[in-house]
Amino acid sequence: MANAVWHTGYGIEINLSLPDLGHPGRPDLLREIVASVADRDPQLLECLAHHDGRECLSESGGKSPWMFIRRGRVGGRRPLVASHLPITHKATPAESAQHKATKERVVETASRYGLEAEAEAPMANRRSISDALVTGPGGISVGWEIQYHHLGPSSVHRRSVNAVEHGITPLWVAKDRTASLIDRAPWARVDDMPWKDIATGKEMVIRGGYRHLQVWKCVPSSHRHCPDTEGAGHCGAMHAEWFLPALCHPEKKAVHLEDLVLQSATGDSVPVYVPNRGGGRAGRHMWVPVADCELWEELVGEAEPLADARAQESGDEITFAEDEIDRQCRAGEEGRFVSDARPVRDLDRPTGGLTLPRMPLRQARNPVLITSVERAAASAALGCPSWELGPCAECGQLMRRYGRNAAMFCGVCRAALNGR
Structure with missing residues (x-):
C-alpha cells in the first residue's frame, strides 16, 4: 500500500x-x-x-x-x-458462466412475458452497456447489471447515475452478502448457484434487496418489539419498518427472479431509497411493492432520488x-x-423506518384533529379502510370504530373498564 x-x-x-x-x-x-x-x-x-x-x-x-x-x-x-x-478483478470461468447464464435467463424470462428485452444493450452515449435491458408496456426500462465479482462503489454509483440520466432504472444483481454494490443503487441478491442450475431454470429466490413495509401499533399484543426502546417495552406509538418477506406478519411469499423481471418492468415493484432510522447519510436501497411505496411516501414524503442517495456508511469517513x-x-x-474482510452489507434485520408520534389523549369537548398521515398509518396497521377508523371513546386513540367488527373502545380501554 x-x-x-x-x-x-x-x-x-x-x-x-x-x-x-x-x-x-x-x-x-x-x-x-x-x-x-x-x-x-x-x-x-x-x-x-x-x-x-x-x-x-x-x-x-x-x-x-x-x-x-x-x-x-x-x-x-x-x-x-x-x-x-x-x-x-478478472472473472473466473465459473463466474463468467454464471454471469452469462443469469443474463440469458433474464432476457428469456422477459421475452416469455411479452416484454422487450435485449442483451448487452449500450447507453445512448455508448459509455455503459447493460447486461440486459428490459422494457415494459408502459415504457419503464430496467437495466440489469449482473455483478458476481467485486466492483468498487464509485463505479456502481457512476454507472447507476448514468443509467438514470438516460431513463433507465438500474438493477444490480449480486451473489455475495458483502458485495460493495449493495445499497449503493437498486439491487437484488441471489444464491451462488452453478451456471447449469441457472440455465436449466432452477428456482432463483431473491434473498436480499426486496422488502415489504410493515406498520404496527406498539402495544403489548403486537407481534413486534418496540424499535425505539430496544425491546424493553411498548411505547403506544405507530411504527413503520421495512422487512424481508419471511419476517413479515403474516409472512409474505418469496420473490423469485422471474417475479422481479416482470414486476420491475410493469411498475408493480419499484426501487426506493430509505434513510436509516435516526438520520445521517447512510440508508438503504430496496425494491418494494408499489402499494408499499405509495404508503411510505404518504407517511414521510417523496423518496430521495437515486442520484442524490450516495449511501455512505458512518464508518466510511x-x-x-x-x-x-x-x-x-x-x-x-x-x-x-x-483486504480486511469486507463487512456484511446485506443484513436480515428490519431497516429504515419511522415512528409516528402518539396521538394526544382526547380532551372533553375538544376533539382531536386526525391528520392524513396518522390515518394512513393506522389504516395500514389495523388492516382496515380509512373510513372505518375513529377515536376510542375513552382515550381518543385511533381504532376500528366503524364497519364490521367495530367497537366503541380500544382493547386497552376495554380491559381497563372491565376491570373496574
Missing part, C-alpha cells in the same frame, strides 16, 4: 495520509484524484518510485506504474490508498494518519493492507 503518489499534471507529490494532501492551496485536489479512471487521464497518478527513477515492482512485473486512489479498510480505519493499475511519505514501491503488498 502506497501512501503517496506523483501527480503528473501538477508536477507535485501527494501525501495521502494528510488531510490537505500536503497542498492546502488546492482544495479540489482530493475530488480530482479519486475520480474514476474512466473519467480522467489514466497516467495522471504515478508511482513515486517510478518517478524517482527507482524500481517500480509493478512495472518490472509486466504491469503498470500508473495508479488510482481508493479507500482502504484497515482495522476499522478508512485511509486513502494508492494502488497500481490494472487492479480490476476517510481517516488521515499524518505519516511521512513512504517512497518505496509497494506493488504486491496492496492486497495485504486493504
Whole structure:
C-alpha cells in the first residue's frame, strides 16, 4: 500500500495520509484524484518510485506504474490508498458462466412475458452497456447489471447515475452478502448457484434487496418489539419498518427472479431509497411493492432520488494518519493492507423506518384533529379502510370504530373498564 503518489499534471507529490494532501492551496485536489479512471487521464497518478527513477515492482512485473486512489479498510480505519493499475478483478470461468447464464435467463424470462428485452444493450452515449435491458408496456426500462465479482462503489454509483440520466432504472444483481454494490443503487441478491442450475431454470429466490413495509401499533399484543426502546417495552406509538418477506406478519411469499423481471418492468415493484432510522447519510436501497411505496411516501414524503442517495456508511469517513511519505514501491503488498474482510452489507434485520408520534389523549369537548398521515398509518396497521377508523371513546386513540367488527373502545380501554 502506497501512501503517496506523483501527480503528473501538477508536477507535485501527494501525501495521502494528510488531510490537505500536503497542498492546502488546492482544495479540489482530493475530488480530482479519486475520480474514476474512466473519467480522467489514466497516467495522471504515478508511482513515486517510478518517478524517482527507482524500481517500480509493478512495472518490472509486466504491469503498470500508473495508479488510482481508493479507500482502504484497515482495522476499522478508512485511509486513502494508492494502488497500481490494472487492479480490476478478472472473472473466473465459473463466474463468467454464471454471469452469462443469469443474463440469458433474464432476457428469456422477459421475452416469455411479452416484454422487450435485449442483451448487452449500450447507453445512448455508448459509455455503459447493460447486461440486459428490459422494457415494459408502459415504457419503464430496467437495466440489469449482473455483478458476481467485486466492483468498487464509485463505479456502481457512476454507472447507476448514468443509467438514470438516460431513463433507465438500474438493477444490480449480486451473489455475495458483502458485495460493495449493495445499497449503493437498486439491487437484488441471489444464491451462488452453478451456471447449469441457472440455465436449466432452477428456482432463483431473491434473498436480499426486496422488502415489504410493515406498520404496527406498539402495544403489548403486537407481534413486534418496540424499535425505539430496544425491546424493553411498548411505547403506544405507530411504527413503520421495512422487512424481508419471511419476517413479515403474516409472512409474505418469496420473490423469485422471474417475479422481479416482470414486476420491475410493469411498475408493480419499484426501487426506493430509505434513510436509516435516526438520520445521517447512510440508508438503504430496496425494491418494494408499489402499494408499499405509495404508503411510505404518504407517511414521510417523496423518496430521495437515486442520484442524490450516495449511501455512505458512518464508518466510511476517510481517516488521515499524518505519516511521512513512504517512497518505496509497494506493488504486491496492496492486497495485504486493504483486504480486511469486507463487512456484511446485506443484513436480515428490519431497516429504515419511522415512528409516528402518539396521538394526544382526547380532551372533553375538544376533539382531536386526525391528520392524513396518522390515518394512513393506522389504516395500514389495523388492516382496515380509512373510513372505518375513529377515536376510542375513552382515550381518543385511533381504532376500528366503524364497519364490521367495530367497537366503541380500544382493547386497552376495554380491559381497563372491565376491570373496574
